[in-house]
Amino acid sequence: MMSQPLKTLGLLAAFLLVGLAASQSAQARGYASTGKCGIYPRLAIATPAGTCVGLVADEAHGLHFPRRVLEIAPGRIWVLDMGGWMPRQGKLIELRLPPDAATPANAATTDKAVQSQVLLDKLNYPSGMVRGPDGKVYVGEADRIWRAAIPALSQPPRQEELAGQLPADGAHLLKELTFAPDGSLYVNMGSFTDACRSDDQKLPVPCPERAGAMPRAAVWRMTLQPGAQPVRDFKPFATGLRNSMALAVMPDGPAAGTVWQGENNIDYREPRHPPEELNLLREGRDYGWPYCVGARQSAQGYEKRFDCARTEAPFMLWPAHVAPLHMLATPAGSAFGGQLLVAWHGPGAGGQRIVGFARDAKGQPSGQPVNWLSGWDEKKGLRPRGRPTGMAVDHAGRLLVVEDFNRSLLMLMSEAGTAPKPAATTSR
Numbered sequence: 001m002m003s004q005p006l007k008t009l010g011l012l013a014a015f016l017l018v019g020l021a022a023s024q025s026a027q028a029r030g031y032a033s034t035g036k037c038g039i040y041p042r043l044a045i046a047t048p049a050g051t052c053v054g055l056v057a058d059e060a061h062g063l064h065f066p067r068r069v070l071e072i073a074p075g076r077i078w079v080l081d082m083g084g085w086m087p088r089q090g091k092l093i094e095l096r097l098p099p100d101a102a103t104p105a106n107a108a109t110t111d112k113a114v115q116s117q118v119l120l121d122k123l124n125y126p127s128g129m130v131r132g133p134d135g136k137v138y139v140g141e142a143d144r145i146w147r148a149a150i151p152a153l154s155q156p157p158r159q160e161e162l163a164g165q166l167p168a169d170g171a172h173l174l175k176e177l178t179f180a181p182d183g184s185l186y187v188n189m190g191s192f193t194d195a196c197r198s199d200d201q202k203l204p205v206p207c208p209e210r211a212g213a214m215p216r217a218a219v220w221r222m223t224l225q226p227g228a229q230p231v232r233d234f235k236p237f238a239t240g241l242r243n244s245m246a247l248a249v250m251p252d253g254p255a256a257g258t259v260w261q262g263e264n265n266i267d268y269r270e271p272r273h274p275p276e277e278l279n280l281l282r283e284g285r286d287y288g289w290p291y292c293v294g295a296r297q298s299a300q301g302y303e304k305r306f307d308c309a310r311t312e313a314p315f316m317l318w319p320a321h322v323a324p325l326h327m328l329a330t331p332a333g334s335a336f337g338g339q340l341l342v343a344w345h346g347p348g349a350g351g352q353r354i355v356g357f358a359r360d361a362k363g364q365p366s367g368q369p370v371n372w373l374s375g376w377d378e379k380k381g382l383r384p385r386g387r388p389t390g391m392a393v394d395h396a397g398r399l400l401v402v403e404d405f406n407r408s409l410l411m412l413m414s415e416a417g418t419a420p421k422p423a424a425t426t427s428r
Helices: 011-022
Strands: 051-057 064-072 074-082 090-096 115-121 126-132 137-140 145-148 160-163 177-179 184-188 218-224 233-240 246-249 258-263 276-281 315-318 324-329 342-343 355-357 363-373 386-391 400-402 408-414
Touching: 064 126, 064 400, 064 408, 074 126, 126 177, 137 177, 137 184, 145 276, 160 218, 160 233, 177 315, 184 233, 184 246, 233 258, 246 342, 342 363, 342 386, 355 386, 363 408
Parallel strands: 064 386, 246 324, 324 386
Antiparallel strands: 051 408, 064 074, 074 090, 090 115, 126 137, 137 145, 145 160, 177 184, 184 218, 218 233, 246 258, 258 276, 276 315, 324 342, 342 355, 355 363, 386 400, 400 408
């Protein structure tokens, strides 16, 4: 599992940069084109029958460490790029995609087809980005949360800060955001350490990270209201959650409004333990970190020191070390048929892929994962190991996927460039 340790450019400057990018070849790390997927270079990544993955953007478009992606209008894509593991290196980048009928000038690269512009820079570990029910875009940096209305083309967003001075240190400083249908905003407040180990290497009970004015290892809920004071309330919702970079709320169906969390569990050296978790979050409940892992089992060093029966059991167990870094709850009528999509970023058995879980009669995730992007191991000269970090569905129902280490934006679509079919659930 992976621990979580620009100025606005004028329009002329932006297009000069685009022109420079257009003179370069594709620079996504290790990918080679195997033909065309829609209008984009096709990549050798396994997908359901009748679908393919295209390379939309890469380093030539300014991508360095992309973590989140969002379509703000047809053909306008915002990418939140963290820049790396150093403070204030982050950027908000807008990509402008060509009309679907267009053809890139070079079959091996999208440089001449996709335009790129940096809207903001010097962001502090930006990692959360979501569209709110008010139509504004909400962004989570390590130390603050802000929102902005979508600006006119080529203009920077005007930031309105909602919360500042958030804890921005330790192993899990990144903020993830997700909205509920009632307008509540849920925020990850990750733990400072891996297992609450103190400087003297002890494991105190109770863990001090879970206490104080702003407890860590928790998911917080922000209640918003109209007016000059937009934040009515901001407090912990559920606790005992090491690092909630995968957060989602069901948008519809019998389970509409339920909050789901993919837990990046404590780092053990064992390849198959502890498992990652899918948790159904309920207000005021404790999910066990650092004392418990998996199905209410004592974590190493906490044996007989804490009663794990007092904590909430995971809803589902996932393979160890797959590192869920993003979840996307799709509407029932979407191309993904209401599945809960998960980006498994880590190298654990079954990781390095995008999976989906169908919803059962209760509207809850169930069954075995459907492979949407898989077979993503490294093959030199063909593809790197998959490193998915964020997802979004565009206006046409296609899936956008960003990778941090591989510095790329990918698109899953049908062979014709349209949305995947909901019934396409068998990997080839």
